[in-house]
Amino acid sequence: MPTCQNCHHKWSWKQTFKKSFTLGGGMTCPYCEEKQYITPRTRTRSTIITFIIIALFMLSNLFFGPSYIFFFVIISVLPLFLVTYPFFIELSNKEEPLW
Numbered sequence: 695m696p697t698c699q700n701c702h703h704k705w706s707w708k709q710t711f712k713k714s715f716t717l718g719g720g721m722t723c724p725y726c727e728e729k730q731y732i733t734p735r736t737r738t739r740s741t742i743i744t745f746i747i748i749a750l751f752m753l754s755n756l757f758f759g760p761s762y763i764f765f766f767v768i769i770s771v772l773p774l775f776l777v778t779y780p781f782f783i784e785l786s787n788k789e790e791p792l793w
């Protein structure tokens with residue numbers, strides 16, 4: 695679970711999950727009201743996971759022909775990914791560039 699880099703309070707899963715849907719401008723800490731940003735490492739990781747899922751989808755189509763089975767697998771894996779996402783989030787006090 696992410697820890698606020700300003701007040702070092704641990705965010706709960708629910709708080710993190712709700713805040714991950716806030717677009718742009720970082721996320722406000724529920725304890726100290728300071729803005730926190732997702733680290734580039736976390737962003738890179740979620741991009742890689744997305745790419746792996748898409749690649750697996752393409753590969754399964756290539757080997758097994760177009761099938762809906764994998765499509766349904768993805769649909770069932772997606773909520774799992776969303777549920778575990780807050781566990782991987784790391785916070786930073788500053789908005790850091792990706793590279």
Ligand SMILES: [Zn+2]
Nearest residue numbers: 698701723726
């Ligand atoms: Zn805080």
